[in-house]
Amino acid sequence: MPEVLVHYQMEIWQSISETFIMVGVAILAAVIIGLPVGTLLFLCRKGQLFENSIVFSSINLVVNVIRSFPFLLLVVFLIPFTRLVIGTAIGTAAATVPLSIIAIAHYSRLVEQSLLDVPRGVLEAAVSMGASVREIIFKFLFVEARSGLVLGLTTSIISFISYSTIMGVVGGGGIGDFAIRYGYQQFKTDLMMYMILIMVILVQFIQFTGTTVARLIDKR
Amino acid sequence: MINLHNVSKSFSEFRAVQSVSLSIGEKEIHGIIGASGAGKSTLLRLMNLLEIPDTGEVEVNGRLLTRLNGKELREERKSIGMIFQHFNLVANKTIYENVAVSLKLAKYPRKKRRERVLECLQFVGLASYADKYPAQLSGGQKQRVAIARALANNPQLLLCDEPTSSLDPNTTAEILGVLRDVNRTFGVTIVIVSHEMDVIKSICNRVTVLADGKLYETLTIEPKGIRIIDGDPESFVKQLTEDGELNNA
């Protein structure tokens, strides 16, 4: 083990765990809120089951606005909201708020796109069999779109890791923040390179897992 | 079995079906034929309210579907089977699961499901394919699975939208044979939409001709039977010359 890593091992483990917390909360938000929002977006589109241009346009607009913010500005813009929810705008817990907001917007768009790949006929067959909306979603739509949903989540998680690296601005910590503060600002280039290496390995691992799972569950 | 009273359906200005009244009797095999765009599929989809008519009433099995609320309509649909040109199976479910899902939707007793699924697959000759996925089957086999799925809940009515239009002639004959067996064995009323005259003539006993969204005529015919085309070259020669005009002196 290189000496510099041994020397900073406490801080490194700390920053890794901060990254995991921030990204983990973002993933939960993506799945618990982003998946339903994306599904609603899909169902409200023209020609779909719930066709409703008002609901569609409103959600669509909100998702686009959130995604068009430069992320750093979104973080700053959300400070009052974060303070309201968490009680403070500083720290790892506070950092999860803007990350969750972007996670929901990001994943819901990818969900909508995956669902568009499901052949209309399959949903029509479901309706003809007397399926309720709930049954259509869970027994047909998600089953048929599952590999796209997994690939979309994989892409999203990797984006969340990237977004999490700038959370140092609100004291969120994380690997990226550590690399900048200790590696870059204190001229410890080797330390910075090790941190980048950790990120690369993490991203590779997530992409490999996501691609493999998506392939295994795709029977189309 | 089916009574349509003056049903009309428009798609933004375009009048796809215009005040059609039609009665289809129990155990009939009823064909609907017409040019492409005549409104055949729309008319069929009005029969299980996949399209909601702008005006008119749809009565199936003595119930006015057009007067039911959403939940009641879903219940009625469970006893109306439907098959499609592109089969519309769930590609990520096995053949077994594809048939089982229609039983689940209808709350068929869990313990009897397995037996019923296998019985239906047996009927269409695919019991040994239960664990395969649709992608591993040929077009004709997929349509058989779709038929098994549609039959699982013992429907009294089976709606077929161009069921053989993406199949080759021999597979078409096979599927028509299965449909005729369904009608004979279980007494299921069948409505078949097709643009192919041979398909309609082979098994239908009543036929509606549709033109530009209007009912042109309904007539009773004698089904001609299903012609199996074997691969034997002599049969091709025979068909090519069967109208008697042999010009190769």
Ligand SMILES: Nc1ncnc2c1ncn2[C@@H]1O[C@H](COP(=O)(O)OP(=O)(O)O)[C@@H](O)[C@H]1O
């Ligand atoms: N959902 C729809 N939206 C708009 N137009 C439609 C829709 N479904 C059918 N049509 C139009 O209605 C006409 C009849 O369609 P269809 O019933 O599918 O004809 P057929 O099955 O006889 O070929 C066609 O011109 C078609 O373009």
Ligand SMILES: [Mg+2]
């Ligand atoms: Mg059609």
